[in-house]
Amino acid sequence: MTVMEQRGAYRPTPPPAWQPRMDPAPLLPDAEPYRVLGTERAAQADPELLRRLHAQLVRGRRYNTQATALTRQGRLAVYPSSTGQEACEVAAALALEERDWLFPSYRDTLAAVARGVDPVEALTLLRGDWHTGYDPYAHRVAPLCTPLATQLPHAVGLAHAARLKGDDVVALAMVGDGGTSEGDFHEALNFAAVWQAPVVFLVQNNGFAISVPLAKQTAAPSLAHKAVGYGMPGRLVDGNDALAVHEVLTDAVRHAREGGGPTLVEAVTYRMEAHTNADDATRYRGDAEVEAWREHDPIALVECELATRGLLDEPRRKGVQDAAEAMAASLRERMNQDPALDPDDLFAHVYAAPTPQLREQQALLHAELEAERDRA
């Protein structure tokens, strides 16, 4: 006698109360990363947008090489380069309106700069003289976030608050592939979906979390698939295709602004440099993989389209390069000045008003500094 026969009344149907809340099909990401550059769709792209993306990409690449050089000169303690990922960084900034907010992770210096943060201020954290380095309200860029995925719930909360106040503000939160394994990622997506908060999550899947490849991070078909379980759409996009990332993010931002709720975007890209200048990437990956991605360079992709359409002549290309070079020169020069350090900074912003204990400790430090000066 089989189990079914024993049970007699067993009917292989769901219990009456159960029904799916929605059809998961429209939430599922495409099977292949969405691409525009190199396809027919590119022909419809606005020339001005292409040029803007190009200028920002070139500037971003130059920023990355300059910042990396500054680590070698000891002017910067550490720099997590986003070389190869510039399309995601630039598109993130360009997809937002001024009133929107960006929640970057520690690798997203470039997105912050593309959004208007001063290039030197954006490096203050990494130089080591002040934790954030810029005023988050000035350009609506939250502090670069080092503890992974912890900025994601903040983005949800801010977007939710804006909606409660009746403002049509969208928050774009950036995270790496490794960061999607953290509990905070799950909680942020779940809150965002339940509240229908105007948030866009951008995962830059660059293949590795320090040394750990994606296969050891998740068994999901793609990171974009993770969205479906929360009840939000997941979008998969070629992260080196600036136009595609811009289009998908702009759509997602519009969708959120119009009350459609959150979207999870996975941009498939590659980290061309080591995790940071302190990391040795040869321990965990071979050159062949890196070389294959070099062929799919985000700047080359845009230049190819511009050239095909006759939108990039030599003076224009030189103009873009000169502007990037000027930015790098100014960055170099300003970073080569020793930062003005004030030990009182240690106590200045722990509380709105210092506690008596902190004032005591500050007095102790003053006495020590005075003794130091006397000895010198």
Next chain:
Amino acid sequence: MTTVAVKPATFAQALNRALRDAMAADPAVHVMGEDVGTLGGVFRVTDGLAKEFGDDRCTDTPLAEAGILGTAVGMAMYGLRPVVEMQFDAFAYPAFEQVISHVAKMRNRTRGRMPLPITIRVPYGGGIGGVEHHSDSSEAYYAATPGLHVVTPATVADAYGLLRAAIASDDPVVFLEPKRLYWSKDTWNPEEPPHVEPIGRAVARRSGGSATLITYGPSLPVCLEAAEAAQAEGWDLEVVDLRSLVPFDDDTVCASVRRTGRAVVVHESGSFGGPGGEIAARVTERCFHHLEAPVLRVGGFDIPYPPPMLERHHLPGVDRILDAVARLQWEAES
């Protein structure tokens, strides 16, 4: 009594050898964490273990501290002895729920039926110029949680000896590794099996009669340096290395203070609510009639860990320790 040529080893290499020896000695020992496999950990403490023992024994986990420790709890329930690596002090906080609600309490909740022999390795403390969230002095949080052992070696030999003891312990151990000592060196005799040091015994690293500096982990070398400097001023300082905050070795500490009559506790952790307050209270309770002056504390300031360019002002250095020692001349002052 070594006749064989000794070999230099770093603190990190000693930890590596302790892990290797523990894994070889007991198949139940499993190492897990972020980047511990192929990379060998960001401080290379797990270097080569995955190659030698396989991915199942030294596992690159998904990037999720609560998940790492939570699964370690289940593994320990089933008879394994997990050794988990938290990459940096401030990134262990997502796992606090597991540390406090489960790891520390499981033995108690189950009337001893379910002990959790987990070692939680946490690189901690400052002095390496780390950017924000890479230099927390988190020892007080752990030490305030009953059910955990809290151990922090300061020498190469103890890095080995205490880690072996931690892994062998049937209770959970929070094993705090002072980041700035990873590259400190000492010599080993490769012919002799390194000594396994029982948890809970403090040791005098320098003897002296004028006063006792009570310290641990990253502050030990600073205290030894201060003691040398104090010698010139006519102060002969004893330096006691606690090695373990929980359990606390009252006997060794108090024996020293009774002899010297004066004590300063030194640590990087903030002063308010830092271990120094607890230690000063214990010493006062036990040695009151032997004390010539109140027990003083020298700690970090009560501020969020500062950016690297300012950390030298925050970390207790030789001068701040010597100033405290000078303040121990209580009679002259009153």
